[in-house]
Amino acid sequence: MTTGPSQQATFAGMPTPLYSGSPSRLLAWLDCPRRYRMQYLDRPRPAARAQRAHTSVGIATHNALRDFWDLPLAQRTPAGVAELVRSSWIDVGFRDPEQSAAWRLRVRDAVTDYLRRSDRERQPVGVERSVSLKTEQIAITGRVDRLDDRDGELVVVDYKTGRQVPTDDDARTSLPLALYAVASARMFRRACHRVELHHVPSGTVAVHEHTDDSLSRKVAEAESIAADLRRADAEFAQVGVESPRFEPRPSAICGWCDFRAHCPEGQRMGPEKSDWAGLEPAGYESAAAGTALP
Structure with missing residues (x-):
């Protein structure tokens, strides 16, 4: 039997468990493996500022x-x-x-x-609505700031309050927004392709209209990151902070x-x-x- 963070216990002959996490967890790994380790794996967790x-x-x-x-x-x-x-x-x-x-x-x-x-x-259809997405490899859970109904289709809305005003390209490349769109479509059994970043201080709305193909590519991206995390988490369970994966x-x-x-x-x-x-x-x-x- 083997176990690891974010994984269920496995026995010989069992299929590989889904990797469970959130979009934030996936992005933390991309930003900095060491910060990811301290935030999600270290126990006790180092004190945050x-x-x-x-x-x-x-x-x-x-x-x-x-x-x-x-x-x-x-x-x-x-x-x-x-x-x-x-x-x-x-x-x-x-x-x-x-x-x-x-x-x-x-x-x-x-x-x-x-x-x-x-x-x-x-x-709105949902406000701070928890949504989940499962594929053959991952189980992703997150929370949508707002989910709108626009002419029978769902629209994912994410609020932004920082100094940087988001652009349409930010909406297009956002992994969390795409995953929320796929999850919402599956949960509500309704089309969901449009994602929006609403910058509250300026009133700016950044928009992207996904296609089925572009959403599939985002899901594949999440699965690729999760595969790296599965290996990293397993190695941490074996060797701890000595693992070179968390530079x-x-x-x-x-x-x-x-x-x-x-x-x-x-x-x-x-x-x-x-x-x-x-x-x-x-x-x-x-x-x-x-x-x-x-």
């Missing part, structure tokens, strides 16, 4: 956009949004209370402005890594980013704050 302010902003924004659709129609107003942002706010990672308060107002205005462009009477991949993202304190190679890539370095520069504020939702 404290949460940064831009993560607090992202979580609060996502929570407000999630809870908006639970409000009665009469409460889907700027005042209702302001209360959702206030109750969702996470005061962690900011330089000082003044910066946190200023950002809470910016997020309130950005979320209000974003929802003003939405049809508040059209309830670091130093890059510009080392300054942001939650496990930087445990990685000398990452520390040599330059100074660590401050807790609030990921915040959007001035100009995030909505110019239309305070007006009514359509």
Whole structure:
């Protein structure tokens, strides 16, 4: 019998178990094998750094956009949004209370402005909906920010809150979005080819229309990554941190890594980013704050 992380026990003659994971797990391996090991395999897991302010902003924004659709129609107003942002706010990672308060107002205005462009009477098919996808090799589970019904077909919507405005090419190449589209189509038995990245601060929507062939290629990509992870996880189970498969991949993202304190190679890539370095520069504020939702 053999066992390993993310694998079931196997006996002689049994088929190989599916590799279970999430899109985030697959992408963590591509970013840096050492970070992947520390995040998913090491036990006890090395201590991660404290949460940064831009993560607090992202979580609060996502929570407000999630809870908006639970409000009665009469409460889907700027005042209702302001209360959702206030109750969702996470005061962690900011330089000082003044910066946190200023950002809470910016997020309130950005979320209000974003929802003003939405049809508040059209309830999404799913909000933060868990979806799963199984093939002959993998079992992938993830969570879709929003799943819309557009003329009888499903559309995967993913919210973005960072400094970089996503492009249509980002939507086209996104592995998680493609896997969510395939999973949603199978679970709901409805076509799902369109994926969108909604950048809440700017109101930009990046779009890609997949074909069956392009989605199949994305599933094959996920299976290829999972095959590498299956081998890496099994080797870790045998030799632990001595495995050469988990060498670091130093890059510009080392300054942001939650496990930087445990990685000398990452520390040599330059100074660590401050807790609030990921915040959007001035100009995030909505110019239309305070007006009514359509």
